[in-house]
Amino acid sequence: MTITTDVNTAFATEKTRQLDAVRNRAAAFQARIDRGEIRMVGADRYEVLTGWDQGEFFTVTRNTENEITEIIGAHGLDSRADGTIALYASSPAWHGLGQIIPGGTTDIDTVLREGGLDFTVTTVPALYRWGGELREHADQFHTVREDTGAPLGIVGRRYQAIQNRQGFEFLQELVGRFDVVWESAGVIKGGRRVFIAIRLPQTVAVDADGINDLVVPYVAVMNDHTGGGTFQCVVTPWRPVCGNTERFAVRDAVTRWAVRHTAGAINEIKEARRTLGLSVQYFEAFANEETALARTDIAVTDFHKVIADLWPLDDDATDSKKTNFAARLGAIDAEFRTEAERVGRTAYAAERAITGYLDHVAPRRPGKTMTEEIARATAALEGADDDLKSKAHKRLMLLTRA
Structure with a gap:
């Protein structure tokens, strides 16, 4: 039997489907604006205000009828020679970009190539x-x-210059010894900064017999090719629940190591092995102190005293500074209420609130080529707020001994 197709009908049907898709996309987009989820910040440029994409910027392209044809995220990551995004990951990121190898890989050459770091x-x-x-x-x-x-x-x-492979290959020994995989790697600012990370095998449990909050240890290494930064290695705990990171001055544990780009730098990178070797002891001390916080109740008034110590407000402060202080206090209080529902009204919840505010809420001005999301991630890895987090930790630890 011969089947004939009316090409005019088929064309009309397909065109109707395309127009409906455009209308649906435009209606859904407008609905997000009406719900306060996104806002316009410039000509066809928008900012996401809620959810996992909060702080992300994107551009909308339109046709001659002013209908939305494409939504392009401004992720701030570099591009590889083939036009794909310079990012490797062992699991999909929220923006869906980059080269994903499910479950990760143990081969450094694959990571450097897929992440776009294979340049000198x-x-x-x-x-x-x-x-x-x-x-x-x-x-x-x-x-x-x-x-x-x-x-x-x-x-x-x-x-x-410390070449990317030279700087990162010392981690390959850990990958082989502990049977872990490369977690992520990528390029930002056109190659001025590159990063790579592995996840350590042990998982730390805070108050294992109580809230049993899990902390995942990572080693992140960053290389800077601008001349204004260093090659640095960070041992850092991440909380999967909220995604924030903390690095405290717990006893004498070494959690950060850096070296400048000089002739002897490659030999000095061996010192990073000592940093990593202390990671096990660091996380043991970290878990013990966090457990003590989790078992210490805290009153709101005491919590506010800690905040006042971290961000002091002078008696003669201007109205603008008073307004900023009140806004910060309100934002941290909101974080505390959320954490208290999960882990109780404890010093641990107070610490979670402060770090959560610093990592996700505190104003962060991105550079011209970076989104706020990338700026926040970079600040977390670089430890921009480490001093404040460490001060908050020490201040809250005093309550455990009261």
Whole structure:
């Protein structure tokens, strides 16, 4: 039997389907605006105000009829030569970007390639024009990506680039010894910054006989090719429930190590092994102190005294500073109520509230090429708020001995 198709009917049906899809997309988009989930911040540029994507910016493209045709996220990650996003991950990220290898991989070369970190950096003389003549600055150089020629930073004569593979391969020993996988790796700011992370095998339980809150230990390493930063290694606990990170000065535990880009840097990177070797003892001490906090009730008045110690307000403070203080206090109180419902009205919930505020709520100004989401993640890895978190931890620990 011969089946004939009316191409005009088929075309009309397909066109109707496409138009309905456009209308549905536009209606759903407008509904999110009406619910206060997103807001316009510029011409066809929007910010997400709620949910996991909070702080993310994206651009909307429209056709000649002003109908939405595409929604493009401004993730702040670099792109590889083939146009794909320079990000490797062992599980899908919220934005759905990058190269995902379910369950991860143990091969560093695969991670560097899929994450877009398989490039090297060289230095070239800094040149300037004077009187129609091109001259060379004897003590100044530019760091440049050898694969693209893109400039990354300005450095001095003593600078020697720590190549991505050189800096990260010491973690391969941990991957093999502990049977763990590479968790994530990526490139931001056009290659100026790169990062890579593994998840340590042990999981720490806070108050195992009570709330049994689990903490996952990670090792994150970051390399900076701008000349203004360091190569650094961080041992950090992440809470899967809320995604915030904490690094406290627990006893004498070493949780951060860094070295500048100089001729002897590669030999010094071996020191990072000592940092990692202390991680087990660090997390044991960490769990003990967190458990003590979890077993200590706290009154709201005492909690507010801790906040006042962290962010003191002078008696003669301006109205603007008083308004900012009140807004911060309200935001942290909201975090505390949420945590208290989960783990009780304890010093542990108070600490969760403070770190949650710093990691997810406190104002964070992203650079021109970064979204607020990427800026927050970078700040967490770099430990921008470590001093405040450590001070809060020590202040709350005093209540456990009262």
